[in-house]
Amino acid sequence: xxxxxxxxxxxxxxxxxxxxxxxxxxxxxxxxxxxxxxxxxxxxxxxxxxxxxxxxxxxxxxxxxxxxxxxxxxxxxxxxxxxxxxxxxxxxxxxxxxxxxxxxxxxxxxxxxxxxxxxxxxxxxxxxxxxxxxxxxxxxxxxxxxxxxxxxxxxxxxxxxxxxxxxxxxxxxxxxxxxxxxxxxxxxxxxxxxxxxxxxxxxxxxxxxxxxxxxxxxxxxxxxxxxxxxxxxxxxxxxxxxxxxxxxxxxxxxxxxxxxxxxxxxxxxxxxxxxxxxxxxxxxxxxxxxxxxxxxxxxxxxxxxxxxxxxxxxxxxxxxxxxxxxxxxxxxxxxxxxxxxxxxxxxxxxxxxxxxxxxxxxxxxxxxxxxxxxxxxxxxxxxxxxxxxxxxxxxxxxxxxxxxxxxxxxxxxxxxxxxxxxxxxxxxxxxxxxxxxxxxxxxxxxxxxxxxxxxxxxxxxxxxxxxxxxxxxxxxxxxxxxxxxxxxxxxxxxxxxxxxxxxxxxxxxxxxxxxxxxxxxxxxxxxxxxxxxxxxxxxxxxxxxxxxxxxxxxxxxxxxxxxxxxxxxxxxxxxxxxxxxxxxxxxxxxxxxxxxxxxxxxxxxxxxxxxxxxxxxxxxxxxxxxxxxxxxxxxxxxxxxxxxxxxxxxxxxx
Numbered sequence: 252x253x254x255x256x257x258x259x260x261x262x263x264x265x266x267x268x269x270x271x272x273x274x275x276x277x278x279x280x281x282x283x284x285x286x287x288x289x290x291x292x293x294x295x296x297x298x299x300x301x302x303x304x305x306x307x308x309x310x311x312x313x314x315x316x317x318x319x320x321x322x323x324x325x326x327x328x329x330x331x332x333x334x335x336x337x338x339x340x341x342x343x344x345x346x347x348x349x350x351x352x353x354x355x356x357x358x359x360x361x362x363x364x365x366x367x368x369x370x371x372x373x374x375x376x377x378x379x380x381x382x383x384x385x386x387x388x389x390x391x392x393x394x395x396x397x398x399x400x401x402x403x404x405x406x407x408x409x410x411x412x413x414x415x416x417x418x419x420x421x422x423x424x425x426x427x428x429x430x431x432x433x434x435x436x437x438x439x440x441x442x443x444x445x446x447x448x449x450x451x452x453x454x455x456x457x458x459x460x461x462x463x464x465x466x467x468x469x470x471x472x473x474x475x476x477x478x479x480x481x482x483x484x485x486x487x488x489x490x491x492x493x494x495x496x497x498x499x500x501x502x503x504x505x506x507x508x509x510x511x512x513x514x515x516x517x518x519x520x521x522x523x524x525x526x527x528x529x530x531x532x533x534x535x536x537x538x539x540x541x542x543x544x545x546x547x548x549x550x551x552x553x554x555x556x557x558x559x560x561x562x563x564x565x566x567x568x569x570x571x572x573x574x575x576x577x578x579x580x581x582x583x584x585x586x587x588x589x590x591x592x593x594x595x596x597x598x599x600x601x602x603x604x605x606x607x608x609x610x611x612x613x614x615x616x617x618x619x620x621x622x623x624x625x626x627x628x629x630x631x632x633x634x635x636x637x638x639x640x641x642x643x644x645x646x647x648x649x650x651x652x653x654x655x656x657x658x659x660x661x662x663x664x665x666x667x668x669x670x671x672x673x674x675x676x677x678x679x680x681x682x683x684x685x686x687x688x689x690x691x692x693x694x695x696x697x698x699x700x701x702x703x704x705x706x707x708x709x710x711x712x713x714x715x716x717x718x719x720x721x722x723x724x725x726x727x728x729x730x731x732x733x734x735x736x737x738x739x740x741x742x743x744x745x746x747x748x749x750x751x752x753x754x755x756x757x758x759x760x761x762x763x764x765x766x767x768x769x770x771x772x773x774x775x776x777x778x779x780x781x782x783x784x785x786x787x788x789x790x791x792x793x794x795x796x797x798x799x800x801x802x803x804x805x806x807x808x809x810x811x812x813x814x815x816x817x818x819x820x821x822x823x824x825x826x827x828x829x830x831x832x833x834x835x836x837x838x839x840x841x842x843x844x845x846x847x848x849x850x851x852x853x854x855x856x857x858x859x860x861x862x863x864x865x866x867x868x869x870x871x872x873x874x875x876x877x878x879x880x881x882x883x884x885x886x887x888x889x890x891x892x893x894x895x896x897x898x899x900x901x902x903x904x905x
């Protein structure tokens with residue numbers, strides 16, 4: 252019997268799972284945990300222990316979710332300015348503006364150019380910088396200010412991706428020419444033995460290819476081996492290798508985000524100005540340079556009556572500033588909240604336009620010497636785009652004493668101009684994705700994502716370095732930044748002005764400036780008028796002109812005319828970017844509740860996290876993104892209302 256009683260007591264202790272824990276307060280204090288409850292015994296005067304209360308044992312606190320790394324910021328004020336200047340001052344300032352200037356009336360072209368800068372360039376540039384700086388997020392997440400327009404950010408991402416795809420091919424060509432420049436004589440000059448038969452009698456062979464044209468078409472592109480868009484031919488392994496080196500360089504420079512690229516711009520953004528100054532000084536000493544400068548600035552006032560001149564001025568301002576690609580918005584999102592965004596806008600836009608004008612002297616002074624030496628008019632040697640950078644200007648440099656030195660400097664300048672613009676485009680893409688998926692900010696994940704992104708761009712870019720790649724390059728260049736980009740910017744302007752509210756947007760800018768001087772208040776009044784009326788009207792004019800010209804003008808590269816299916820494919824490229832706006836607008840409306848009118852009102856209302864992110868740059872993961880609006884009823888003001896009697900009401904109670 253004693254054995255059975257002992258066994259029963261043992262089983263009872265086992266079933267109740269009791270554990271005695273000694274308290275550090277003394278040998279008499281103890282706690283007993285039984286089935287998840289705590290019994291606190293109290294010793295009576297007789298020495299007996301009585302369990303007073305059983306309460307649930309406290310559960311261990313749940314581990315906090317791992318927070319993603321912070322976004323970071325610019326290392327200094329000059330890094331942002333230099334990055335924006337390097338992003339805006341690109342290849343178009345060197346190979347497009349001088350050509351447009353002489354084609355559209357010379358010095359008279361500066362009048363519509365300055366007008367378009369004031370009416371479209373400055374207002375849109377300030378809008379994109381202010382939106383990014385106040386929101387503190389990338390091109391997609393920033394549209395928490397108006398969820399209906401999230402498609403604008405995704406459209407920017409598409410445009411930046413298409414531009415990055417073909418822009419690095421230009422850098423690959425530059426690498427190829429840069430490597431070839433370390434030869435004396437230059438391989439595209441008449442002194443090279445391989446070109447002797449091309450240069451024996453220039454007057455007799457004026458209809459044939461020049462030495463620089465032969466080098467560009469035969470040695471670089473392999474163009475004679477392709478019949479057109481439908482026949483890309485083989486990959487040019489030399490260009491494929493240069494393209495790989497270019498993407499590896501981009502990957503390494505962008506690996507740590509703005510912390511690494513922000514340091515690179517101290518070199519890449521300032522070196523082009525040094526080379527331009529050297530080329531201007533050298534060009535001024537050459538015979539025939541004055542004829543080139545006169546041709547560049549010759550004034551034809553009658554050209555101001557042409558709609559093409561005003562469209563060229565607006566498009567040059569628009570594209571050279573990089574508006575609508577998402578790069579400006581992304582770079583501004585890393586600024587301090589109280590950065591003077593109005594001052595930065597004036598500095599960057601003015602510096603970009605002055606650079607374009609000065610670059611024309613460096614280009615046409617040397618082209619004038621080339622025309623004098625060949626005995627032809629300057630118009631016969633002037634060109635635009637790749638034709639200027641890789642045919643006309645290298646040929647002019649080949650005529651100078653010590654030509655290989657000038658060639659190295661010129662292509663180093665092209666490389667730094669292109670790499671800065673590509674930095675901005677790629678920063679816009681990565682910032683947009685990392686802000687949407689913050690877990691990717693972990694260093695290892697970010698490196699893997701960036702490596703995968705660069706590798707995909709490299710594989711897609713191989714099509715552009717085939718023997719017929721120049722046809723695909725021209726197609727993507729013509730349509731990726733055409734009407735789609737104008738539509739994106741048009742809706743961005745309308746959305747901020749009328750959905751988000753132009754007055755609220757101006758208040759946000761004043762909030763960032765802290766102290767707004769009188770001149771700044773006057774500027775904001777001017778910008779407000781542009782955002783509401785003048786800028787949308789001019790964008791509409793550009794859009795109509797693009798559609799009319801696209802319908803009436805066939806697309807050419809040299810003598811090759813693109814087939815109808817090629818133009819249709821180009822139109823599809825432009826549609827892919829702008830169609831994101833209606834698609835994501837429908838998604839935003841459908842995801843809300845209520846009537847169609849209520850859903851639309853909720854879709855244009857800023858989310859809670861927009862105010863948090865915009866104000867103090869801190870964003871907590873527990874914030875619920877709902878429209879920034881609360882409706883209270885009489886029940887909430889009674890004593891019986893839950894959460895209002897002596898305690899706070901949760902995250903939304905503030």
